[in-house]
Amino acid sequence: MSERTFSIIKPDALAAGHAGAILSRIEKAGFRIVALRMRRLTRPEAEGFYHVHRERPFFGGLCDYMSSGPCITMVLERENGIAGLRELMGATDPASAAEGTIRKDFARSIEANAIHGSDAPETAAFEIGYFFPGVELSSVR
Numbered sequence: 020m021s022e023r024t025f026s027i028i029k030p031d032a033l034a035a036g037h038a039g040a041i042l043s044r045i046e047k048a049g050f051r052i053v054a055l056r057m058r059r060l061t062r063p064e065a066e067g068f069y070h071v072h073r074e075r076p077f078f079g080g081l082c083d084y085m086s087s088g089p090c091i092t093m094v095l096e097r098e099n100g101i102a103g104l105r106e107l108m109g110a111t112d113p114a115s116a117a118e119g120t121i122r123k124d125f126a127r128s129i130e131a132n133a134i135h136g137s138d139a140p141e142t143a144a145f146e147i148g149y150f151f152p153g154v155e156l157s158s159v160r
């Protein structure tokens with residue numbers, strides 16, 4: 020079944036000029052870009068987006084970093100899209116990410132880790148609605 024997921028090409032990857040290479044990998048892996056917008060998050064937007072992590076010690080640094088420069092927010096669609104994108108991204112910490120994954124090749128650190136992807140259908144629904152209100156979670160095709 021075709022499934023939508025939400026992704027961010029993070030400020031470190033954009034600043035380093037990796038946005039095109041990352042998008043190319045996403046498209047080559049069979050994802051369709053449903054919605055895409057470059058934007059610089061405000062700190063409150065970053066805090067709201069990552070609210071599930073608000074008790075974590077890295078929350079403040081993560082929100083500072085995510086609002087430090089422009090990023091690319093996207094809704095992507097593919098068969099098994101949520102798990103498929105996470106496989107393509109690799110582990111959160113690039114030091115543990117598998118060869119050939121986006122984070123292995125482009126991420127700088129566990130915080131500046133190049134790309135975000137939703138981890139479950141419920142989070143995909145929240146994240147898509149947070150940045151693209153009006154875009155449906157499930158495919159219409």
Ligand code: CMP
Pocket residue numbers: 072077081111129130131132134135136
């Ligand atoms: P992401 O997939 O966007 O989801 C939460 C983010 O928090 C994660 O990627 C990292 O950028 C960041 N993160 C997770 N764990 C840590 C950590 N231990 N230290 C710093 N940042 C982290």
